[in-house]
Amino acid sequence: MTAPTQRIPAEFRYWDRLQEPVVQRARKAWRAVWRFDPQPDDAYVQRFAAAYYDTDPVAEAFVADVYDARGAKAGREMLDRAIEHGIDSVPDAPDSMRRLFAEFEMPPPWLDRDLADRGARVFRRWGTSVFKFATASTLEMYTESSIAKPLALSGGYTGERAHHRQMETVRFWIDISEPGGLDPGGPGRATAMRVRIMHVFIRRRLMDHAEWNLDAWGAPISVADAALTLMGGSVVPGLSLWSAGHQTTIAEIEALLHFWRYVGHLLGVQPDWYPRDFRESVQLMFAAFVKRAYAAGADGDELIESYLPAFAPKPGSPWPKRVRDEVEYRALVGYTRFWMLPQSYNSHTMPRAWPWVLLPLLQAPFLLVLETLRRLLPPLDRLADRNQRRRRESWYRNQMGEEQAEFMPAEALRR
Known part of the structure; x- marks a missing residue:
C-alpha cells in the first residue's frame, strides 16, 4: 500500500481499517468462494476517495447562467422546453445550457x-x-x-x-x-x-x-x-x-x-x-x-x-x-x-x-x-x-x- 497522494476526506477511513482482522477475514472468505480478491489496488481506492471532491461543473455553470441570472421561473421554463422539445427550441440558450444538453443528448461512445x-x-x-x-x-x-x-x-x-x-x-x-x-x-x-x-x-x-x-x-x-x-x-x-x-x-x-x-x-x-x-x-x-x-x-x-x-x-x-x-x-x-x-x-x-x-x-x-x-x-x-x-x-x-x-x-x- 502507498499513502494517499490526493486530497481525501478525513472520514474516509479505508487505510486505517484495512488491516483489521474482521476485514481481512471477510476478504479471505470472499476469495475462497469467488476465486478473486475483493480488495482493489491502492491507486483505484485513491481515485475513489478523491472523487468526494468532484461534483458536476457542467450543470452548475448552467444554473449560474440561467437560474441565477434570469430567475427560477424562467430557468425552469427553459429547462422544461429543452427537455420536451430539444435545445434548439430555446433560441436564447446560453453556451452553458448548450454544453449541458449536448452532453445530455449525445450518447456516450461506450453505450x-x-x-x-x-x-x-x-x-x-x-x-x-x-x-x-x-x-x-x-x-x-x-x-x-x-x-x-x-x-x-x-x-x-x-x-x-x-x-x-x-x-x-x-x-x-x-x-x-x-x-x-x-x-x-x-x-x-x-x-x-x-x-x-x-x-x-x-x-x-x-x-x-x-x-x-x-x-x-x-x-x-x-x-x-x-x-x-x-x-x-x-x-x-x-x-x-x-x-x-x-x-x-x-x-x-x-x-x-x-x-x-x-x-x-x-x-x-x-x-x-x-x-x-x-x-x-x-x-x-x-x-x-x-x-x-x-x-x-x-x-x-x-x-x-x-x-x-x-x-x-x-x-x-x-x-x-x-x-x-x-x-x-x-x-x-x-x-x-x-x-x-x-x-x-x-x-x-x-x-x-x-x-x-x-x-x-x-x-x-x-x-x-x-x-x-x-x-x-x-x-x-x-x-x-x-x-x-x-x-x-x-x-x-x-x-x-x-x-x-x-x-x-x-x-x-x-x-
Missing part, C-alpha cells in the same frame, strides 16, 4: 443500448422487492456523514417527509427502467435531468452552510457518493436478492452495471473509475464498506429511526386500503430487518420485526420455482415482465394516491 435495456429489464423483474431491499441498504449508509448530513440539514428524509422523498426516488426508478424510459422523450430521461439540476441547488446550499465540513466529508452529493448510489441498484441487490428467491446471474449484474452507468451519465455522474464488470464492482463495494467512519451521530440516528414509521398506515383510510397498507408496512419492516446488519437494527429504536422478518425466507422457495420456470419458458419471462411492471406501479399508486413526484429541492434548509 451499448441493448446491454442497457437488458439491465433495465432485470431491474424491472425484481419488482417491489428491490424497493424494500433499498430501504435496508440505504439505512446502513446513514451512518456516514457525507450521506446523512445533506438529508438531515434539508429535512427531506426525516419525519413524515421521508415517505414522500422515498416515493420520489421510487418514481425515478420506475421511470428510468420502463421500456424506452431512457430514450429521447422517455420519462426516465426527463426525470434524470430534473434530478441533476435539483442536486445542484442542494449542493450549493450545503456548501455555504456553517455545519458543512468540507475537510471531513468532501463536497455535498459528490461523484463518489452518487456512484455508490448507482451501485445500490446493481451488484448489491443482484447478490442479496438471491436470499429471497430472485435469480440474478453475473452476466445480468454486468448488464445492470451498464444500465446504471448510463443513468449516471445522464445525472452528471461520470467517473472514469466506474466499474465495468462484476469483479470491479465488488472491489468498489469492498472499498466503500471498509472506508466507513460511522460518524454521522444523532443526524444518522434520526434518519434511520424515522424512516420506517413514515410508512406506517395513516388513520382515516378506507378499510381495504388500511389493510393493504398494514400488510405492506409490516413486509417492509420484515425485509429491512432481514437485510440490515443485526447490530445496526438492534442499536436503534426500530419497529418490532417478528414474525415479518421470516417473509423473505418463506417466499424464497416459491419465487425460486417461478424464476426457474421463467428462465426455461420465454413466454413466462415476458409475462413476468408485464406483471412486475403492473405490480410496482400499483404499489407506487397505493403509496402516493394522486400526488405527483415533483423533484424540487426544499425551499429552505431545516437548520
Whole structure:
C-alpha cells in the first residue's frame, strides 16, 4: 500500500481499517468462494476517495447562467422546453445550457443500448422487492456523514417527509427502467435531468452552510457518493436478492452495471473509475464498506429511526386500503430487518420485526420455482415482465394516491 497522494476526506477511513482482522477475514472468505480478491489496488481506492471532491461543473455553470441570472421561473421554463422539445427550441440558450444538453443528448461512445435495456429489464423483474431491499441498504449508509448530513440539514428524509422523498426516488426508478424510459422523450430521461439540476441547488446550499465540513466529508452529493448510489441498484441487490428467491446471474449484474452507468451519465455522474464488470464492482463495494467512519451521530440516528414509521398506515383510510397498507408496512419492516446488519437494527429504536422478518425466507422457495420456470419458458419471462411492471406501479399508486413526484429541492434548509 502507498499513502494517499490526493486530497481525501478525513472520514474516509479505508487505510486505517484495512488491516483489521474482521476485514481481512471477510476478504479471505470472499476469495475462497469467488476465486478473486475483493480488495482493489491502492491507486483505484485513491481515485475513489478523491472523487468526494468532484461534483458536476457542467450543470452548475448552467444554473449560474440561467437560474441565477434570469430567475427560477424562467430557468425552469427553459429547462422544461429543452427537455420536451430539444435545445434548439430555446433560441436564447446560453453556451452553458448548450454544453449541458449536448452532453445530455449525445450518447456516450461506450453505450451499448441493448446491454442497457437488458439491465433495465432485470431491474424491472425484481419488482417491489428491490424497493424494500433499498430501504435496508440505504439505512446502513446513514451512518456516514457525507450521506446523512445533506438529508438531515434539508429535512427531506426525516419525519413524515421521508415517505414522500422515498416515493420520489421510487418514481425515478420506475421511470428510468420502463421500456424506452431512457430514450429521447422517455420519462426516465426527463426525470434524470430534473434530478441533476435539483442536486445542484442542494449542493450549493450545503456548501455555504456553517455545519458543512468540507475537510471531513468532501463536497455535498459528490461523484463518489452518487456512484455508490448507482451501485445500490446493481451488484448489491443482484447478490442479496438471491436470499429471497430472485435469480440474478453475473452476466445480468454486468448488464445492470451498464444500465446504471448510463443513468449516471445522464445525472452528471461520470467517473472514469466506474466499474465495468462484476469483479470491479465488488472491489468498489469492498472499498466503500471498509472506508466507513460511522460518524454521522444523532443526524444518522434520526434518519434511520424515522424512516420506517413514515410508512406506517395513516388513520382515516378506507378499510381495504388500511389493510393493504398494514400488510405492506409490516413486509417492509420484515425485509429491512432481514437485510440490515443485526447490530445496526438492534442499536436503534426500530419497529418490532417478528414474525415479518421470516417473509423473505418463506417466499424464497416459491419465487425460486417461478424464476426457474421463467428462465426455461420465454413466454413466462415476458409475462413476468408485464406483471412486475403492473405490480410496482400499483404499489407506487397505493403509496402516493394522486400526488405527483415533483423533484424540487426544499425551499429552505431545516437548520
